[in-house]
Amino acid sequence: MTTTATKVLVLYYSSQGATAALAKHVARGVNSVAHTEAVIRTVPRVQPVIEQPENAVPSTGAPYCSHEDLSSCAGLIMGSPTRFGNMAAPLKYFWDTTATQWLNGCLINKPAGVFTSSSSLHGGQESTLLSMYLPLLHHGMVIAGIPYSEPCIHTTHSGGGPYGASHHSHSANSTNTSVQLTPEEQAACFALGKRIAMLASKLAAPLPHTD
Ligand SMILES: Cc1cc2nc3c(=O)[nH]c(=O)nc-3n(C[C@H](O)[C@H](O)[C@H](O)COP(=O)(O)O)c2cc1C
Numbered sequence: 001m002t003t004t005a006t007k008v009l010v011l012y013y014s015s016q017g018a019t020a021a022l023a024k025h026v027a028r029g030v031n032s033v034a035h036t037e038a039v040i041r042t043v044p045r046v047q048p049v050i051e052q053p054e055n056a057v058p059s060t061g062a063p064y065c066s067h068e069d070l071s072s073c074a075g076l077i078m079g080s081p082t083r084f085g086n087m088a089a090p091l092k093y094f095w096d097t098t099a100t101q102w103l104n105g106c107l108i109n110k111p112a113g114v115f116t117s118s119s120s121l122h123g124g125q126e127s128t129l130l131s132m133y134l135p136l137l138h139h140g141m142v143i144a145g146i147p148y149s150e151p152c153i154h155t156t157h158s159g160g161g162p163y164g165a166s167h168h169s170h171s172a173n174s175t176n177t178s179v180q181l182t183p184e185e186q187a188a189c190f191a192l193g194k195r196i197a198m199l200a201s202k203l204a205a206p207l208p209h210t211d
Helices: 018-031 067-072 089-095 099-104 125-138 151-155 183-204
Strands: 006-012 036-042 075-081 111-118 165-168
Touching: 006 018, 006 067, 006 089, 006 183, 018 036, 018 075, 018 111, 018 165, 018 183, 036 183, 067 099, 075 125, 075 183, 089 125, 111 125, 111 183, 125 165, 151 183, 165 183
Parallel strands: 006 036, 006 075, 075 111, 111 165
Antiparallel strands: none
16 A cells, blocks of 8 residues: 555445455456555444454454544445345444544545445345445535446446446345356446546545635
8 A cells, every 4th residue: 555545445344255246346446546546444243242242353354444444535435235125234333433433524525435235136235225325425425326328337137226336146045145246247346446436536636725
């Protein structure tokens, strides 16, 4: 990570690996923009207190997101599995710890986008994407989806739409998720990452001086 790069936070939760696969392609899109770098972060599972709490550092995969990651990013792209048409509890729990960041306004005017994975095609991808917008709007972020100028949005037969990137994991039961993304799903992730990175670069640029 160079100190001059514009950082775009790719924040996701994934239990079976599909949303993690989407995050990699989103990050690829972010990194395709000059002087912009993806910072990939996850969040711990939420567990009942009678169970063993998570370790402070994950044994594999992306590091856990810190509040410093929020304040230092120039843009944010959030991904969650669809859980009953909504974002997964670990991400909601993370946002519930961000009252200080809401008060100090560290995310205001920064661009944000979202992505999801669901097992059924009409099982709530769009409602999940919209549910993820809510905390981002409360934090004052500028929401951006995927425009119809992207060919993948027209040709996809599974995930990807104007609300954000997505994946149809096809599993009949939620324990057998497919992480194989179609070319259109990959393209939608890339387009979303690239768009948020371009917006972050522009919005992070110093404003012209006026008297
Ligand atoms: C508690 C729970 C609720 C779920 N709710 C939905 C749902 O509403 N609609 C749907 O299509 N899939 C639902 N799923 C399936 C997951 O969204 C799907 O398997 C997804 O691809 C998992 O992503 P991951 O591999 O990143 O964990 C649910 C899974 C679980 C465990």
